[in-house]
Amino acid sequence: MTNTAHGAYADPNETPPMAQAIPLGLQHVLAMFASNVTPSIIVAGAAGLAFGGPEQVYLIQMAMLFAGVATLFQTIGFGPVGARLPIMQGTSFAFVGVLAGIAATQGMGVALTACLIGGVLHFCLGAFIKSLRWLFPPLVTGLVILAIGLYLIPTAIKYAAGGAADFQMAAQSFGSLKHWSVALTVVVVALAVKFFAKGSLSNSGILIGLLAGYVLAFVLGMVNFAAVGKAAWITGITPMPFGFEFNLGAVIAVTLVCVVSAIETVGDASATTKAGAGREATDNEIAGATYADGLGTAVAAVFGGLPNTSFSQNVGIVGMTGVMSRHVVTIGALFLIVCGLLPKIGAVIASMPLPVLGGGVIVMFGMVAAAGMNVLTEVKMNRRNMVIIAVSLTAGLGLNLVPTAVQYLPGVVKTLATSAVAPTALVAIVLNLVLPEDI
Incomplete structure (x- = not known):
């Protein structure tokens, strides 16, 4: 696709000919597909759900289905809901650390109930989001994103080496050459396609890397298609499949991440209008x-389904193609919805061996951390800001790595203190408000 920025399709309400619109819509899906389904796989693993089992397959289906539904909320909208811009929604990595911890200790019912309540509160933020932006300058948002990436990196290494949980590390095959050869194949192919290919092929680098690793894993006898054969071709959806279980600590932790997610979405909306139409986003x-x-x-x-947020990588596609049409992204959303209603597709994804997924998330989680560092480049590195960075990261990551350090705290407070993201955000916000600017 050639760059036609601010050209014929700079108006969100215009639609290119279908011969162009369909490939452009699929390009948006390819750029976010791997990142969209990965959080569900990780949280399902943390919850102890069988790898490749029907519950994990269902979570993958819901990730695709509701990424499509949430995207339609953005592109088509109704009433005050929706930017009516080409914004692609998908399952957010920002919530993985918090939800994995909640799912591992309290179960998926508590995790999804917290997501439901957090989503409602997130929705309410729309009424006054502009007035909250001052609480989240680049110093705070950059730190939170960096903490998310750093927290997730050990999970990437565990997956690449062939294990999803600590007890699996004792397995003889953990860290074997076979596992690492598959994981490194994903990394090498993904980077090669990303940096040596162009256009939509380049944007699909991680997906192509995963496919290459999947093929190698199949050749090495690591792929089990039994679940694919048992999966239905089409199925319905189940309300509250894990029940409704309220936990205040879980709700607070998820809601804090929702606030950060809302600020990121504001940034993506602004970046989309700048990239595609050369203007600021309206209120x-x-x-x-x-x-x-x-x-x-x-x-x-x-x-x-897990929490959704706007996908920043898709903003880059708008800038690259210059096509600002929201209807192009609507086509991509419809494709995701169809995939989400076909359990066979979810089962194929769930059959992906852990080292294949590990190779992909090594790149993806590293990029999350790098994105946080990129935001922090906007911050002047004086003594004040360096102290805020140091104390916030130490509090957030340190307590997460040594949870027994706060084992005597009440349940709600302990959940927050060991979630990595919440303490990093809270400490950064408080220090940014109270420390003087002139130190």
């Missing part, structure tokens, strides 16, 4: 994007 577009973000998260949680 209505920013509020609509936030409403859609929260509604998408709440609706997904009702049926077993």
